[in-house]
Amino acid sequence: MGRGLAFVAIAQAVGWLALAPRGAWLGATFDLCSRWRALAAAALGVALLAIAWRLHAHGVELDPDAPWRAAPQTWVGRVLIAQACVVAAALVASRTARTATLGAVLAWLALAGTALSGHAVAADVSPWLSAAAIAHVMVAGAWCAALGPLLLLHRAASAGHVTRPWRDVLARFSRVALPAMLAVVAAGTVVALWSVGRWPALFATPYGQWLGIKLAAVVGVFASAAWLRRWLARPAAAHRPAGRALAIECALALAVVGAAGTLADIVPGAHDAITWPDAFRWAPLDAWRLHAPDMVAPLVGAAAAIVVGGLVGLRLRRRHAGLAWGGAGTGVALAAALALPAIAVDAYPSTYAAAVTPWDAASIAAGAQLYERHCSGCHGRTGRGDGAAGAALPVRPANLTEPHVGWHTHGDLWWWITHGIAGAPMPGFGAVTTDVERWQLIDWLMALSLGHEARNLGTRVLSRAPWLPAIDLRWTDAAGREHALSDLRGREAALVVLIHDARELDRVRALAASPPGPGARVIVVAAPPIAAQLEPAAGVDVAVDADGAIAAAWGHYRRTLASPDLRDDAPLVARIEWLVDRFGFVRARWRADEAPVFASADALRAAVAALAAEPELRSPDVHAH
Amino acid sequence: MTARGLRAVSAAALVASMVLAPAAHAHSWLVKSEPRAGATLAQPPAEVVLVFAEAVEPAFVKIAVHRDGKPVQPAPVPVLAADAKSATVPLGAAAGPGAWSIDWRIVARDGHRSNGTLRFVVKPR
Numbered sequence: 001m002g003r004g005l006a007f008v009a010i011a012q013a014v015g016w017l018a019l020a021p022r023g024a025w026l027g028a029t030f031d032l033c034s035r036w037r038a039l040a041a042a043a044l045g046v047a048l049l050a051i052a053w054r055l056h057a058h059g060v061e062l063d064p065d066a067p068w069r070a071a072p073q074t075w076v077g078r079v080l081i082a083q084a085c086v087v088a089a090a091l092v093a094s095r096t097a098r099t100a101t102l103g104a105v106l107a108w109l110a111l112a113g114t115a116l117s118g119h120a121v122a123a124d125v126s127p128w129l130s131a132a133a134i135a136h137v138m139v140a141g142a143w144c145a146a147l148g149p150l151l152l153l154h155r156a157a158s159a160g161h162v163t164r165p166w167r168d169v170l171a172r173f174s175r176v177a178l179p180a181m182l183a184v185v186a187a188g189t190v191v192a193l194w195s196v197g198r199w200p201a202l203f204a205t206p207y208g209q210w211l212g213i214k215l216a217a218v219v220g221v222f223a224s225a226a227w228l229r230r231w232l233a234r235p236a237a238a239h240r241p242a243g244r245a246l247a248i249e250c251a252l253a254l255a256v257v258g259a260a261g262t263l264a265d266i267v268p269g270a271h272d273a274i275t276w277p278d279a280f281r282w283a284p285l286d287a288w289r290l291h292a293p294d295m296v297a298p299l300v301g302a303a304a305a306i307v308v309g310g311l312v313g314l315r316l317r318r319r320h321a322g323l324a325w326g327g328a329g330t331g332v333a334l335a336a337a338l339a340l341p342a343i344a345v346d347a348y349p350s351t352y353a354a355a356v357t358p359w360d361a362a363s364i365a366a367g368a369q370l371y372e373r374h375c376s377g378c379h380g381r382t383g384r385g386d387g388a389a390g391a392a393l394p395v396r397p398a399n400l401t402e403p404h405v406g407w408h409t410h411g412d413l414w415w416w417i418t419h420g421i422a423g424a425p426m427p428g429f430g431a432v433t434t435d436v437e438r439w440q441l442i443d444w445l446m447a448l449s450l451g452h453e454a455r456n457l458g459t460r461v462l463s464r465a466p467w468l469p470a471i472d473l474r475w476t477d478a479a480g481r482e483h484a485l486s487d488l489r490g491r492e493a494a495l496v497v498l499i500h501d502a503r504e505l506d507r508v509r510a511l512a513a514s515p516p517g518p519g520a521r522v523i524v525v526a527a528p529p530i531a532a533q534l535e536p537a538a539g540v541d542v543a544v545d546a547d548g549a550i551a552a553a554w555g556h557y558r559r560t561l562a563s564p565d566l567r568d569d570a571p572l573v574a575r576i577e578w579l580v581d582r583f584g585f586v587r588a589r590w591r592a593d594e595a596p597v598f599a600s601a602d603a604l605r606a607a608v609a610a611l612a613a614e615p616e617l618r619s620p621d622v623h624a625h
Numbered sequence: 626m627t628a629r630g631l632r633a634v635s636a637a638a639l640v641a642s643m644v645l646a647p648a649a650h651a652h653s654w655l656v657k658s659e660p661r662a663g664a665t666l667a668q669p670p671a672e673v674v675l676v677f678a679e680a681v682e683p684a685f686v687k688i689a690v691h692r693d694g695k696p697v698q699p700a701p702v703p704v705l706a707a708d709a710k711s712a713t714v715p716l717g718a719a720a721g722p723g724a725w726s727i728d729w730r731i732v733a734r735d736g737h738r739s740n741g742t743l744r745f746v747v748k749p750r
Binding site: 073124479480 | 659660661664666668670678680682684685708732733734735736737738
């Protein structure tokens with residue numbers, strides 16, 4: 001509450017002080033300067049109280065026994081103290097007419113404190129985000145500053161206490177306000193994109209819902225501003241309705257500030273758990289993949305409705321404007337009624353839930369064991385829907401090795417595994433598995449699905465085309481320190497070499513003698529008996545795969561177009577190498593049985609150098625659908 | 626609507642939006658740690674590194690280290706990185722086999738609080 005109150009009070013003081021020396025220009029018949037400086041001083045006094053209240057509340061959260069000592073030890077506390085100092089300086093400056101403008105500038109600068117103590121700046125993500133957040137608050141403050149004085153001027157003009165036509169004042173404000181508000185919206189959009197994160201958060205988190213309230217109020221502000229601009233364009237228009245529109249704009253501005261203050265206090269949508277509120281979601285691509293034939297007729301109908309509605313509107317626009325709008329509107333409404341259900345797919349509360357497991361070999365291995373225990377009876381040992389228990393079911397269990405698994409969100413899969421699928425024989429396993437176990441199962445299902453996609457991997461790196469997320473793997477070095485492939489993220493590429501045959505160790509020795517370059521590490525994955533034969537070498541890490549989990553997980557990525565190799569009892573390949581870029585994507589693969597002539601050391605070094613020059617193009621988070 | 630009515634509605638809207646604002650949640654969390662959560666190590670680590678999603682307040686990083694349920698004495702003092710996004714907890718002489726838990730409690734730079742527990746096991750082979 002303190003944040004919004006301080007903002008409104010400081011902004012109002014900016015307005016009073018900025019206009020206080022302009023009494024002569026406004027043609028005031030009273031001592032406008034003294035009166036408005038007094039108003040500003042009162043507003044600044046309220047702001048100081050609000051800041052002090054906020055500082056105390058912040059201190060109580062940190063240390064209830066010594067709130068005033070705790071608060072200055074934090075960034076927020078120091079920002080609030082600095083803000084209070086600048087507000088106090090503005091208060092001093094408001095005492096004389098000569099320094100009123102200085103007071104306005106100081107008060108305006110104090111508004112920056114609102115942004116500096118907010119999430120976007122305090123999180124210290126990037127200077128651009130901080131600059132956008134500060135610009136958003138300060139330009140919005142300048143706009144807000146003008147509203148109070150404008151309302152008062154309207155009343156004074158009505159009573160004849162101000163001789164300059166109110167219309168002139170309003171026209172001057174309007175010229176500046178529109179570009180200022182567009183700048184506020186642009187900067188606010190940058191901050192909102194970061195703080196909301198994913199679009200479902202707009203609908204399914206308190207942050208998104210409050211942002212919606214704020215946006216609705218902003219739309220109202222623009223609507224009342226547009227009405228005022230039209231009013232200004234009409235020379236003989238009445239005086240009074242414009243005052244009402246301005247009052248509405250002021251009320252909406254307060255709603256915007258109130259919603260903004262709330263947004264600053266709650267968890268940004270990007271950091272909040274998403275519980276989807278509806279039984280459907282609009283997802284054209286997913287809908288097309290899942291039921292394309294059913295979509296054709298409604299989409300064609302929707303397009304026809306738009307065309308017909310548009311033609312009717314164009315035809316009638318000169319003679320019957322009302323009918324024209326009605327025709328076009330009916331076309332759009334009909335198109336929406338046809339198209340929106342067609343592009344909808346089923347959704348559940350967990351549809352956008354975030355996985356609690358890492359995308360790593362251990363999780364996939366645990367998922368494989370859970371699958372064996374709970375699922376293989378119906379879905380078959382290798383996931384192709386050919387289990388003995390499934391044969392008697394009225395609906396054949398899904399073939400989980402097909403790409404459709406990856407077309408659903410992971411949260412949808414979680415819901416089905418937990419609660420079962422309504423109208424299908426698939427039961428829920430929520431009572432016999434833990435939350436973490438169901439996410440591990442999903443990791444295993446994703447490995448199956450991505451393994452199918454991995455057939456498209458080649459032996460050459462395709463420039464700027466990362467798409468297959470590497471599976472994290474861990475190893476312990478000779479000193480007992482634990483390492484992970486993900487530790488290299490943002491720093492080094494990796495050549496993951498999976499060895500099933502000790503005769504292939506010569507390749508590792510060759511790599512040790514001629515490493516793939518300074519920007520890449522070699523990580524050898526081998527069972528203990530093979531790993532034991534490998535002598536330590538600089539630049540080569542050895543992940544001893546005691547339980548076979550890494551080989552099993554990465555084995556999903558063995559499939560090629562030449563060896564689709566869908567059966568898991570296929571013979572093991574003696575050696576497979578995958579080149580992983582520094583952002584965690586598998587970019588190329590060589591199988592010893594398919595590409596006996598490996599990329600030369602020079603070619604490998606060139607590929608690593610090319611990858612090192614690539615920027616980050618996307619997140620390797622397999623759980624982000 | 627009259628001007629007085631508008632004033633009343635706008636004041637009510639502002640007060641309502643401020644009063645109805647939900648209480649601040651904690652939203653700065655552990656994104657990574659060394660050792661990792663749930664890890665089983667052959668040798669005890671010399672230190673534990675906690676990496677947070679955002680910068681935290683150095684004066685309000687509280688760590689409690691337990692080994693097999695008992696508080697480790699003397700209590701390790703966390704050292705914060707220059708960017709205030711990670712804390713290193715030296716285990717020193719206390720490092721040894723057992724079930725370890727690191728309770729952490731932080732205040733993010735935007736003033737919100739967060740807490741959690743990192744668990745790992747040291748089991749010599």
